[in-house]
Amino acid sequence: MTYRRIGLVSIAVLIALVIIAFALIWRPELTATAEGAEPAYGKDEIARGYALAQLGNCESCHTAEDGAAYAGGRPLDTPFGTIFAVNITPDRETGIGEWSPEAFTRAMRKGVDREGAHLYPAFPYTSFTKIDDGDISALYAYLRTVPAVENEAPENALPFPFNIRALMAGWNLLFLDAGPVKAVSRESDEWNTGRYLVEGVTHCGACHTPRNALGAEKSSDSLAGAEIDGWYAPPLAGDGARAWNKPQLAAYLSAGFSRDHGAAAGPMGETVTNLSKVAPADVTAIATYVASLTDDTSPAFAAIDNGVPDDLAATHALWVGACASCHEAADGRANPSYGVPLSVGFALRGDKPLNAARTIVGGIDAYRDRGGPYMPAFGGTLTAEQITDLTQYVRARFSDGAAWEGVGDTVEQALSEQNEGDGQ
Ligand code: HEC
């Protein structure tokens, strides 16, 4: 081949690559809807959309602290930087008022906005892609009914190269499995409904499934337990999962408490608050599916009390004053009707002190106005050192695990987030 030919071939290859890259990345802008051209949506469709929005946690994630509902601005900390949830009210300038149903469906299924820009998977479209057409329409119909609010979310704080949205095209090629889930015919309708909700709109895996280095959920480790926002979301499937049966899960998911397993704290409290607002049949279906993922025969955790740890004898006085009235009630159950022996919950069993320390710092407050389990936040009344000592105390006294490392750092981190106002 002559140099001239090689040159021509290289140019042709280069052009082909550019075209391929462009085809991969480029998504068309979809036409804005005409103002005032909204069709009327049926009452049932809007009601279904409301329930789906609860199941999908759309409102909490898209509402800033003290901000207007769905108007965006809540910061989400990811390992790559901070991403802000945007305004999804029907405001035409700053929300999604100009979005057609097709544009909304493309965002939910493919993670692409109306103008054709790629969205980040902090917006859980990798799960929402599993929602069927009817339910996506219902969500759209419901979102048209929330009050339009003018509010521009702050700019994301993402360093180079993560600030290049086009990179998500490659990410999607690798990790996005687009399209609704298919029913498994040998399983019951209830099980299939549960799986549809868990893998789709409720995106349980966004917290409970470990992620790879590029931030994608590892499909081979689905619901195998993962760290999220300084908490540990325990395994719901596989070896490490606790035995949960359907009634226990239904109680935990709808009321935040199971008499056999304890209470839901931290980010799980938000999920439970959402689930408390939907039809019990949806929660039962989720419970049916999740119960099928664990090995029913594994025993529940046994109650353990090793007595007051020698090296923490001084902390015992603090425990008696601040904690024992609830955690050492006569029948071993906390807080007259709610609470399990501390050793029976998950928090003291983990490899890390995350959930125990964060529960002591932030308390359990999600169910208070519904008369559910309640624990005061000690982040404002005890010092970092006292909370650190108490965390070691409960670990030593109510579990068989080795003393935790890094408790002080975990407590400091939880306290600083609480002071910023965005912790639990
Ligand atoms: C875990 C937080 C979270 C949850 C839950 C969530 N979103 Fe979002 N959503 C985001 C973030 C963050 C963005 C912006 C992503 C970006 O900038 O690339 C977003 C973007 C969007 C967009 C694109 C808007 C635009 O202007 O580009 C739509 C539409 C949307 N979300 C709808 C929903 C719906 C419907 C639900 C509930 C079914 C939902 N979201 C639940 C975090 C969330």
Ligand code: HEC
């Ligand atoms: C925003 C993150 C998040 C989402 C979404 C989420 N979870 Fe959780 N989940 C957690 C955290 C964190 C814990 C630990 C709570 C604690 O220590 O009290 C938890 C705990 C649990 C537990 C208790 C496990 C045990 O053995 O103690 C169950 C069961 C559970 N979640 C089920 C679900 C299901 C089902 C869904 C979807 C409907 C879901 N979670 C969605 C974060 C989440």
Ligand code: HEC
């Ligand atoms: C008003 C009653 C009350 C007080 C006071 C209280 N707790 Fe709790 N605590 C609860 C309830 C209720 C739960 C949730 C149910 C459960 O797991 O027993 C809980 C849960 C916990 C958990 C998480 C258990 C798990 O596995 O999820 C820890 C750790 C904990 N408490 C430690 C403490 C410590 C340390 C103190 C004292 C500084 C304290 N609590 C004071 C009521 C209380």
